[in-house]
Structure formats: C-alpha cells, structure tokens
Ligand SMILES: [Fe+2]
C-alpha cells in the first residue's frame with residue numbers, strides 16, 4: 001500500500017514504479033490512498049481512478065479530500081473498490097469498506113478518518129470500527145484498515161484498539177512517512193503514516209513558497225501542487241498469514257526519483 005498520491009506527478013510516479021514494486025515484493029494486492037490524486041491535489045476524478053485500477057491497483061482509499069471533485073459523487077456509487085471514510089454521515093455517497101478477492105484469497109479493506117485536529121464532524125472512528133468488524137470478521141480473516149488522521153496519538157490508539165482484530169492498521173493524511181512500522185503484540189502490522197507519492201521538495205506535496213507565505217502571514221492562500229522533481233514514493237509491503245490473518249512482516253518503502261518525465 002502507498003500513501004496519498006499527490007497530483008499528476010504523483011499518479012505518474014506510482015504508475016512508473018508499480019510494476020517493479022509488484023515484482024520485487026511479490027505483491028498480490030495493491031492499495032493506494034487517492035484523496036489528493038486529482039490534478040489540483042484535491043480529491044480524485046473518475047478518469048484518475050479508472051487509470052489507477054487499470055495500472056494494477058485493487059483498492060483506492062480516501063480521506064477528508066474525498067469530496068474535492070464533484071464528478072466523483074456518482075462514480076463512487078458505481079465503483080465499490082473506491083472507498084471514502086466509513087464514519088462520514090450515511091447520506092454521503094460511496095462506502096467505507098470493501099472485500100476484494102485476489103488469487104483466491106479474500107481481503108477486506110476499510111477506510112476511516114480520525115477526529116483529533118480534523119475539521120469534519122464525524123462519527124467516533126473506534127465505534128465505527130467496532131461495528132464494521134462484527135460484520136467483516138464473519139466473512140474474512142484478512143483485514144487492512146487505512147486510518148486517515150492527523151494526530152499520531154489517535155493513530156497509535158487505534159493500533160492498540162485493533163491489535164489482534166485486523167491484519168494491518170496503516171495511517172495516511174500527514175504525507176510524511178513515520179519510522180514506527182512494526183508488528184504489534186497481538187499480530188497487527190502498524191505504521192502511523194505511510195507518507196506520500198509526490199514532490200519531495202514541497203510541503204506535503206504542495207508548493208513551498210505559497211504555503212510558507214500563508215504560514216508566515218496568515219493571509220488567505222490557494223495551495224498548488226508542486227509539479228517539479230525530485231519525487232518520492234512512500235508506502236509499505238505487508239505480508240499476512242492467510243490462515244490466521246495475522247501479519248508476518250511490514251517493510252517500509254521509500255523510492256526517490258530524481259528524473260521522472262511526465
Ligand atoms: Fe492527503
């Protein structure tokens with residue numbers, strides 16, 4: 001799984017490296033967070049989602065930017081493997097979980113969003129997970145959860161809450177990979193944040209000058225995707241025991257690409 005894909009360059013970066021990554025890690029299932037993969041970094045379009053699925057991605061997760069492109073509102077109701085956080089109001093289009101079958105094995109993928117330092121007023125992510133797990137664990141023993149959240153404490157807390165109940169709990173949203181990938185004591189693979197696929201010399205994928213000026217002046221600003229190299233692709237490879245659903249290993253991945261031609 002990779003973290004948030006940022007803009008056109010992030011999409012191109014992922015497509016360039018995915019075949020090699022699948023081969024090198026013998027990856028059977030590919031999951032990406034696509035909440036910033038539209039050209040302007042806000043949301044995802046049907047065209048980008050289709051192209052990611054065609055490139056070998058099985059499931060695309062989302063986050064607070066899932067609704068950035070209006071064209072996705074209808075598309076998400078027709079594509080079960082494009083997720084939005086499960087704890088958004090039930091009236092929102094789309095779903096927060098899916099079950100995919102890969103090489104004969106069933107894997108559930110869940111997307112939820114945190115509430116600490118996040119603007120949206122969402123249902124309790126812990127309660128949402130509790131409800132979803134009673135339903136999912138009756139059907140599958142391999143479950144990956146993308147917890148899209150800001151605060152590391154909330155993410156670590158969710159890790160301990162879900163330890164032994166899911167195969168993996170990975171964080172997204174902060175766009176910076178954390179150095180805490182490990183298997184928790186009851187067998188759940190954990191990392192606070194996967195990092196991003198985007199421009200390395202940027203502020204979380206956005207142009208530094210614009211965002212820095214906003215931080216220094218507090219004047220309104222329109223953040224723009226940083227299109228220039230070098231780029232970085234961040235994610236993890238997780239190995240899961242198909243019999244027990246427990247994680248066997250979690251390996252962080254970071255690939256720097258100095259010369260991607262868009
Ligand atoms: Fe993001």
Ligand SMILES: [Fe+2]
Nearest residue numbers: 063064065173
């Ligand atoms: Fe986000």
